[in-house]
Amino acid sequence: xxxxxxxxxxxxxxxxxxxxxxxxxxxxxxxxxxxxxxxxxxxxxxxxxxxxxxxxxxxxxxxxxxxxxxxxxxxxxxxxxxxxxxxxxxxxxxxxxxxxxxxxxxxxxxxxxxxxxxxxxxxxxxxxxxxxxxxxxxxxxxxxxxxxxxxxxxxxxxxxxxxxxxxxxxxxxxxxxxxxxxxxxxxxxxxxxxxxxxxxxxxxxxxxxxxxxxxxxxxxxxxxxxxxxxxxxxxxxxxxxxxxxxxxxxxxxxxxxxxxxxxxxxx
Amino acid sequence: xxxxxxxxxxxxxxxxxxxxxxxxxxxxxxxxxxxxxxxxxxxxxxxxxxxxxxxxxxxxxxxxxxxxxxxxxxxxxxxxxxxxxxxxxxxxxxxxxxxxxxxxxxxxxxxxxxxxxxxxxxxxxxxxxxxxxxxxxxxxxxxxxxxxxxxxxxxxxxxxxxxxxxxxxxxxxxxxxxxxxxxxxxxxxxxxxxxxxxxxxxxxxxxxxxxxxxxxxxxxxxxxxxxxxxxxxxxxxxxxxxxxxxxxxxxxxxxxxxxxxxxxxxxxxxxxxxxxxxxxxxxxxx
Numbered sequence: 359x360x361x362x363x364x365x366x367x368x369x370x371x372x373x374x375x376x377x378x379x380x381x382x383x384x385x386x387x388x389x390x391x392x393x394x395x396x397x398x399x400x401x402x403x404x405x406x407x408x409x410x411x412x413x414x415x416x417x418x419x420x421x422x423x424x425x426x427x428x429x430x431x432x433x434x435x436x437x438x439x440x441x442x443x444x445x446x447x448x449x450x451x452x453x454x455x456x457x458x459x460x461x462x463x464x465x466x467x468x469x470x471x472x473x474x475x476x477x478x479x480x481x482x483x484x485x486x487x488x489x490x491x492x493x494x495x496x497x498x499x500x501x502x503x504x505x506x507x508x509x510x511x512x513x514x515x516x517x518x519x520x521x522x523x524x525x526x527x528x529x530x531x532x533x534x535x536x537x538x539x540x541x542x543x544x545x546x547x548x549x550x551x552x553x554x555x556x557x558x559x560x561x562x563x564x565x566x567x568x569x570x571x572x573x574x575x576x577x578x579x580x581x582x583x584x585x586x587x588x589x590x591x592x593x594x595x596x597x598x599x600x601x602x603x604x605x606x607x608x609x610x611x612x613x614x615x616x617x618x619x620x621x622x623x624x625x
Numbered sequence: 626x627x628x629x630x631x632x633x634x635x636x637x638x639x640x641x642x643x644x645x646x647x648x649x650x651x652x653x654x655x656x657x658x659x660x661x662x663x664x665x666x667x668x669x670x671x672x673x674x675x676x677x678x679x680x681x682x683x684x685x686x687x688x689x690x691x692x693x694x695x696x697x698x699x700x701x702x703x704x705x706x707x708x709x710x711x712x713x714x715x716x717x718x719x720x721x722x723x724x725x726x727x728x729x730x731x732x733x734x735x736x737x738x739x740x741x742x743x744x745x746x747x748x749x750x751x752x753x754x755x756x757x758x759x760x761x762x763x764x765x766x767x768x769x770x771x772x773x774x775x776x777x778x779x780x781x782x783x784x785x786x787x788x789x790x791x792x793x794x795x796x797x798x799x800x801x802x803x804x805x806x807x808x809x810x811x812x813x814x815x816x817x818x819x820x821x822x823x824x825x826x827x828x829x830x831x832x833x834x835x836x837x838x839x840x841x842x843x844x845x846x847x848x849x850x851x852x853x854x855x856x857x858x859x860x861x862x863x864x865x866x867x868x869x870x871x872x873x874x875x876x877x878x879x880x881x882x883x884x885x886x887x888x889x890x891x892x893x894x895x896x897x898x899x900x901x902x903x904x905x906x907x908x909x910x911x
Contacts, residue, residue: 371642425641534719540681541720544712545782546704546736563732566722570768 369429370492376605377419377490382499384606388613389487395617396480405475407620412483419490426485433481437474444470493525498600515590523579531572538567626654627692627790627822628678628710634686635673647673649846650687655824657789660816662833662854663826665843666868671826672715674843675792678824679703679710708737711788715795717779721767726752726778729767733786751785752778754819755811773804780808784815790822791815797829809836834858834872834893842867855891874898881905 372378377385392408399405416426444466451464488496497518504514539549542563549560635648647670655661663671676682677689680696680703688695696706714720723729727748734747749759755777762770767778776796783791793812797805813836815821827833833840834854842850842857844867850857858864858875865871871879878890878898886905892898 422642428641537714538720540676541712541714541717542732543681543704544679544707544714545720545733545786546708547732548704548736563720563722567720570722571719 369489371421371425371489372492373420373490375419375490376609377415377486379605380490380609381600381602381606382491382495383502383600384602384609385487385491386496386499386503387610389484391610391613391617392483393480395621396476396483398621399476402472402475404620404623405479407623408479411616411620412479412486416482416486419486421486421489426482426489429485429489430478430481433477437477440477441470441474444473494522494598495600497522497525498596498598502600515594519590527572527575530575531568534571535564535568538564538571626690627657628655628824629653629690629693630674630677630687631690632687633674633677633684633689635670635677635682636685637673639685647846648684651848653841653848653851655790655822658820658822660813660823660836660838661825662837662840663824663843664828664830664833664840664869668845669843669867670846671843672794675712675794675824675826678790678792679707679712681707681712704736708733708786709788710790710792711783711786712792713780713783713794713796715798717783717796718767718772718775720779720782721775724766725764726757726767726770727763729778730782730785733782737786747785747787748781750787751781751783754784754815755781756807757781773800773807776800776804777808777811780811788821790824792824792826794826795828796825797827797832805832812836830858830870830872831874831893834875842869844868853891854893859890 380388396408399408416423445462446460446466448466448469449461449463450466451468453461453463454467455462491499500521501514501518504512504517508514543549547560547563549557549564551557552560630651630653633648633651634646637643637645637647651670651674663675665671673682677684678691680689680701683697689697691701691706691710694701696703721729723732730748730751731744734744739747748763752759752762757774757777762774762778767775770778780796791812796812797808800808809832812823812825816823825833825837837854840851840854840857841848842864849867850860850863855875858871859879861871861876861879872893874893874895875890878888878892878901881888881902882890887908888901888905892901
């Protein structure tokens with residue numbers, strides 16, 4: 359169960375806010391624009407305005423902040439690591455602190471906090487989109503965005519289909535691995551102690567059945583799709599037709615405008 | 626009491642929007658050597674409950690006791706506990722992983738630190754206890770067996786640990802009638818001859834009525850009814866409310882009784898019921 363709990367990153371929460379109702383294509387485009395803006399911002403005041411915009415959208419999404427923060431947890435390690443690395447190894451400017459060969463210098467502090475902020479903003483903005491978009495809608499959005507790449511023979515539909523299937527089976531396989539783990543624990547298996555080699559070897563009773571069941575499921579799914587005459591790509595109609603509304607245009611244009619404004623003030 | 630739950634509650638994913646209260650203040654006790662049945666609709670909390678018996682799940686409220694001791698207090702060795710109270714999950718054939726039947730059945734004993742002839746003896750016991758011939762099966766691949774055989778090999782893997790209690794979570798789901806009968810025959814033989822305590826979770830009312838000495842009925846995470854099968858199946862409306870069925874024999878005898886016939890209502894096998902009805906018709910003729 360502990361494994362289940364930590365994977366809240368990107369777990370869709372149904373809701374009815376403006377952000378939830380926006381077309382996934384609009385949301386993805388908005389997200390791309392915001393990420394681009396994030397990498398163009400060069401000053402802290404830029405980040406401040408960006409953060410302000412984030413807080414406004416977050417409040418309007420009515421997501422429970424506690425749950426949101428929990429999704430952020432796994433990323434915090436990377437953030438912390440970035441901070442430490444920059445503090446210790448980026449040199450230049452005034453020296454703040456010295457301990458033997460270790461020094462913390464002005465440029466390090468500046469760049470460290472700057473990168474950390476950028477990383478956090480990047481993650482929370484993405485999280486905001488994934489938490490308010492159902493995985494299926496998300497894959498549809500990706501398919502749409504990949505459409506221009508058809509010129510280069512990128513199989514957009516197939517990629518989106520693979521994504522949908524993968525996302526669909528993550529909870530199933532997690533449940534399955536939880537069950538097999540418990541079943542083997544009931545036979546005295548030990549997954550918690552021993553050194554790394556021992557632990558790796560102890561995973562065999564978990565991994566073999568898991569792979570067997572994954573292949574079985576894949577086979578079943580392939581047969582099920584085949585017997586419904588599935589063929590992807592061209593001329594395929596969708597059950598959920600996505601309707602672009604005024605709200606979507608408004609969303610994309612507002613995001614564009616705000617991102618541009620932030621970048622201009624922050625360069 | 627061997628296994629005892631006191632005000633046991635369990636909540637899945639507490640503190641998230643996906644929070645589900647699976648068990649609400651359950652109190653029950655199971656004595657050594659009993660054969661008890663746990664019944665309830667899908668999602669009624671019965672699978673969650675049985676995973677508490679050997680410490681696979683930690684209660685979010687209340688106590689889980691084995692021989693009067695709370696297994697989550699003090700130094701209960703959970704691995705040892707799991708070899709005493711063994712659990713066979715639904716579709717247990719999915720847990721097979723070794724290249725030969727022998728190795729797979731030996732997985733449990735090996736984890737208990739056994740080897741050599743002692744281990745072989747355990748494997749032999751496990752296989753024969755499920756009606757599988759040791760020499761025929763030992764070198765075969767578990768992946769090339771039939772569904773019913775796979776399941777019996779999985780159960781043999783549990784029996785090879787020589788547990789005092791086995792918890793079976795819908796062990797015969799998806800099996801054909803012959804395989805189901807064979808499987809349950811072996812289990813009830815182990816219960817009779819080896820004094821094995823059996824806790825059976827099932828949807829099959831006919832089966833449970835015939836085999837179990839006591840029943841626990843679950844509905845939406847609550848223990849709504851418990852007692853001997855004949856007693857439990859008298860509460861027709863309550864049982865139907867929980868989404869379960871009354872065994873056909875039980876219903877037949879109860880209807881006869883409602884129409885003023887003097888029949889026993891605690892019979893669950895074809896032979897017994899036929900005898901009772903014959904007796905009735907004979908009495909009516911005279």
